[in-house]
Amino acid sequence: MEFGVIVFPGTWSDADCFHAVTDRLGQRARFLWHKDTDVSGIDCLIVPGGFSYGDYLRAGAIARFSPVMRSVERFARNGGLVIGICNGFQILCEAGLLPGALMRNDHLQFRCQWVSLRVETERTSFTSQCRRGDVLSIPISHGEGSYYADDATLDSLEANGQIVFRYCEEDGEVTPASNPNGSRRAIAGIVSAEGNVLGMMPHPERCCEDLMGGEDGLLILRSIVESHHRASSVDSG
Amino acid sequence: MTISQQTLDQLALTSGEYEAIVERLGREPNPLELGLFGSLWSEHCGYQHSKPLLGMFDARSDRLLVAPGSENAGVVDIGGGLAVVMKVESHNHPSAIEPYEGAATGVGGIVRDIFAMGARPIALLNSLRFGPLSDSRSRYLFQGVVAGISGYGNCIGVPDVGGEVYFSPAYSGNPLVNAMCVGILRHQDLRRATAGAPGNLLMLVGADTGRDGIHGASGLASRAFEDERELRPTVQVGNPFMEKSLIEACLEAAESDAVIGIQDLGAAGLTSASVEAAANAGVGIEIDVARVPRRESGMAPYEVMLSESQERMLIVVERGREDEVQAVFDRWDLRSDIIGKTTADGIARILEDGEPRGEVPVRLLSDPPLYRPPSVESPSLAALRAADLSALPLPQSTPAETLLRLLRSPNIASREWIFRQYDHHVQTNTVIAPGADAALLRIRGTSKGLALSTDGNGRLCYLDPYAGGMIAVGEATRNVSCVGATPIALTDCLNFGSPERPEIYHQLENAIAGMAEASRRLRAPVVSGNVSLYNETRGRGIYPTPVVGALGITEDVRAHATPSFDSEGDVVVLLGRRSLEADAADLAGSEYLDLVHGRVEGQPRIDLDLEIAVQSACRALVSSGIAKSAHDCSDGGIAVALAECAIAGGVGATIDAPPCEGAERRWDAALFGEGQSRIVVTVSPPDLAQLRDICESASVAWLRLGEVFGADLVIGNLLTVPVSRLAAAHRSGLPRALGSLE
Structure with a gap:
């Protein structure tokens, strides 16, 4: 399958995502410049981490207006798989493709560290290789990762099974101490109501080989490939 | 006129x-x-006072692709058609005035030096010095500088993988903010x-x-x-x-x-x-x-x-x-x-x-015009160096209490509060993240790794600039050797007071001479650098602080070591000594002497022959896969080194090496003395014979200290402390000093 990795000025996880998808996953990938609009032939779009356009106003606030985002929105509406990581999650929320917003970390500092993530559902295109309750070890690196939505939205996310990852302790227990940024209900990742758009603050592309500290990120990337192949075989069948 | x-x-x-x-x-x-x-x-652009001295650095090396000082940064061949570009630079004065922007633009400036040569920046490090955190101005400067490095560095997608920070009244009016950047290029892309x-x-x-x-x-x-x-x-x-x-x-x-x-x-x-x-x-x-x-x-x-x-x-x-x-x-x-x-x-x-x-x-x-002003040592220093440290009273506190106090001290405590604010994973090459002796990055498309470290001990250079200069190079290269890499090049930032004062020029001249000697002996040429003079306020100079950035290379990045103790039963070995010495002279310029006794005294020493041999034995142990951990003994001596290994591994150790003569009487020197050229390693019991062979062929003294075991760090009958207490003290040090204990 072919991944499209979007590059805004200020994006810095583009090369890491490209490397993970091609060298570690053995799939094809191509970069899409923020002024590009042609996403034909792409099976999954990655909106990577970074500081798009500097993020001086608010993370993702400018990026949502870029030409490529029109294509991302169309691609998502047509059911295409989209994964927003870190700044990508912020941009997808700003663009209205995911509910809620990412606010400054509650302690007001940037955080780069490994965290434990509890998989809340395996019934998504991004977690089919995991099991509910699995604990993944994944790095975070952000200053504005505190997930916020109002109670009604949070309740509906819970009810619809849209909460995909929660910050937790190594044993899977969700505690105040395991929440690195003050996210409401310890939310680290959610999917859209249709299930084809995932946003997550942690960086799966940074943990795709043991030499870098772990391979749990591959579970998420492989789930995408598996979902794509399943969908393709259903289509052709 | x-x-x-x-x-x-x-x-x-x-x-x-x-x-x-x-x-x-x-x-x-x-x-x-x-x-x-x-x-x-100006001194900053023209190096008027330092240029005549920088000629002491011997830059002969087959690896150098440009002459040092002739370009924006030094260029070192690492084989396979690749080269590393590196440099460290100061932004002390701007940071003293406006810490956030001063530090941020310091990062920006050094990164531009690297990509100006056609190299992709792959790592940042920073070496920082401030006044004591008990002072509100120093807290403001420290927090502002860390925020500035974080704010700028995180935004540009270059991982911040290491560095060091120390606090002393000598830097109260004049903090040091030295930023180092490392880049990589193919030879033909050099600009x-x-x-x-x-x-x-x-x-x-x-x-x-x-x-x-x-x-x-x-x-x-x-x-x-x-x-x-x-x-x-x-x-x-x-x-x-x-x-x-x-x-x-x-x-x-x-x-x-x-x-x-x-x-x-x-x-x-x-x-x-x-x-x-x-x-x-x-x-x-x-x-x-x-x-x-x-x-x-x-x-x-x-x-x-x-x-x-x-x-x-x-x-x-x-x-x-x-x-x-x-x-x-x-x-x-x-x-x-x-x-x-x-x-x-x-x-x-x-x-x-x-x-x-x-x-x-x-x-x-x-x-x-270049200047060679008069050089005279400050008359008070000879007496400080000659101080009889064996007459020092033992502290009132127990060895265990003293160890915990050192682990909490801002100069030794965990740097996690700092580096968790820096993105150290981006570019996905970081094999060893901040917190170990040196950072280790893999070079994609090869089996090689690059090790990076910065070091510089102002207290030692103050007491004896020549020995302190040698020690700065010795420690920076030792850190690189601890992860298993061979040091191949250095970059330096020379932070001194006004060279127009004879006692400061004396420090500058002698520190450079010491660094040059160690650099030549360790075969790690100085390929680039920066000079920051006039670091003083109201006529009081900082400690002379040459900061050395070391670059090491390893052929197999998978064969590396960290300080972390691994498995119970592993044998703990000290490289570089035959016995646990209790020589009060080893307390010279130590953190213990400053923290507990409020003194900066004694004669710093380093034996370069021993240093070279110890580093080479350590590299052999790591690259052959025998060493399961390796950690340099530096600030706080062997007790702090053992505690750091135990904290990192989450497992204790029982040290039962026979105490040498005087260890009871001078337990402070045995535990906290900062004798150079010592590395703590662990090996599986069956590999001990091979360790002996490697050490003997490198003519390196070694001592079996004990074994990795249990939940406590036990050092003979001197101390027994749960690792959890050591870890809590170590982790809480900086937040406590900043008044923000979480």
Whole structure:
């Protein structure tokens, strides 16, 4: 399958995502410049981490207006798989493709560290290789990762099974101490109501080989490939 | 002489220098021309006091691809057609005035030095010094500097993988902020800071030019100051987003042979960038300041030439091919303007709308007078060195309490509070993240790894600059050896007080001599560096603080070690000693002596033969896969080193090596003495015989200390402390000192 990795000025996880998808996953990938609009032939779009356009106003606030985002929105509406990581999650929320917003970390500092993530559902295109309750070890690196939505939205996310990852302790227990940024209900990742758009603050592309500290990120990337192949075989069948 | 002393003071020129300018020029310079001289004849750009000493560094090495000091950074061949570009640079004075922007633009500046050479920046490190955290101003500076490094570094996608920080009253008025950047390139992509032949075009790219930072080089960095508040307007403001785009656009543009040379605009802005490029090529330059895009109206030619606005680069482009280069910058939405050209007459000519405003021969600007001032050691030091440390009373506290106090001390406590604010994973090459002896990065597409460390102990250099200089090199290279890499090059930042005072010049001269000797013996040449003098306020200089950045290479990045104790039963071994010594002389300049006794005394020592042998044995143990952990004994001595290994591994150790004579009486020296050239390693019991063989063939003394075991750190009958307590003390040190214990 072919991944499209979007590059805004200020994006810095583009090369890491490209490397993970091609060298570690053995799939094809191509970069899409923020002024590009042609996403034909792409099976999954990655909106990577970074500081798009500097993020001086608010993370993702400018990026949502870029030409490529029109294509991302169309691609998502047509059911295409989209994964927003870190700044990508912020941009997808700003663009209205995911509910809620990412606010400054509650302690007001940037955080780069490994965290434990509890998989809340395996019934998504991004977690089919995991099991509910699995604990993944994944790095975070952000200053504005505190997930916020109002109670009604949070309740509906819970009810619809849209909460995909929660910050937790190594044993899977969700505690105040395991929440690195003050996210409401310890939310680290959610999917859209249709299930084809995932946003997550942690960086799966940074943990795709043991030499870098772990391979749990591959579970998420492989789930995408598996979902794509399943969908393709259903289509052709 | 018709010039006022006030004008000269503003430019940090002496009346003697002014007379030299008039004599060499054959006339009085106009104010613009004088401004050019003031900047380029400053210590910061011209190295007037340090250049005669830097010749002591022996740069002979097959690995060097450019001569040290001739380019923006040093270039080291690492085989396979690849080279590493590295440099460390200070931003002390701006950070003392405005810590966030001072530190942020320090990062921005050093990163530009690296990609100016065509290298992709792959790592940042920083070496910091502040006054004690009990002082509110020091807390403000420290937190501001860390926030500035975090704010800028995280935005540009270059991992911050290491460094060090120390606190001492010696830095209260004058913090040190040294930033190091490392880049990687293919040999054929190397770009020089040259203007090439006459007729090339000068293209200014990136940010617009404003009034920020004027006199940064001549003023801030080349004089000592009484009141820093006056200087706030001379500190620049960074735009890391533009820097990130500049990195990508410049690296893309550098792939074209239409680009002859690249220079970053740092200290003295357009003046030094253009004059240095012209001097390197032996040509002249002509710049029309009216073509320089401004962010403010009404700027005089003088202000345009000396502005230190950030995120700007000067690109020398082959005439007729400017469109293809400009197309790259257009794509990144960056400005690019042709502001002048290179000429054959060797003159630096400044025009405004075609009208001449100043003309000075390039060779005069790039040839400042050099000084070799008197050098006399401060008379009080001999007595401090001769202090009889064996007469020191033992502390009231127990060995266990003393160890916990050291682990909580801001100079030893965990640096996690700092580095968790820095992105150290981006680019996904970080094999060993901050917190170990050295950072380790894999080089993609090869099996190799790069190890990086910075070190520099001001206290030791104060007591004995020659020994302290050797120790700085010894420790930086030892850290690199601890992860399993062979040190192959060094970069240095020399932070000292005013060289015009004989006792400071003595420190500078002797520290360089010590570093040069150790660098030569360890075969790790100094390939680049920076000199920061006049680090003093109200006549009080800082500790002489040479900061050494070491680069190591390992052929197999998978074979590496960290301090972390691994499995119960592993044997703990000390490399470099045959017994646990209890020599009070080892307390010289130690953290224990300063923290517990409030003294900075004694004679620092290092035996370079032992250092070389210990490092080589450690590398052999790590690369052969025998060593399951390795950790340097430095601040806080062997007790702190063992505690750090236990904390990292989450497992205790029982140290039962027979106590040597005097260990009961001088337990402080045995536990906390900072004798050099010692490394703690662990091996599986069956590998002990092989360790013995490796040590014997390297002629390295070694001692079986005990074994990894249980939940406590037990050192003979001296102390027993649960690892959880050690970890809590270590982790809480910095937050507690900052008054923000979580």
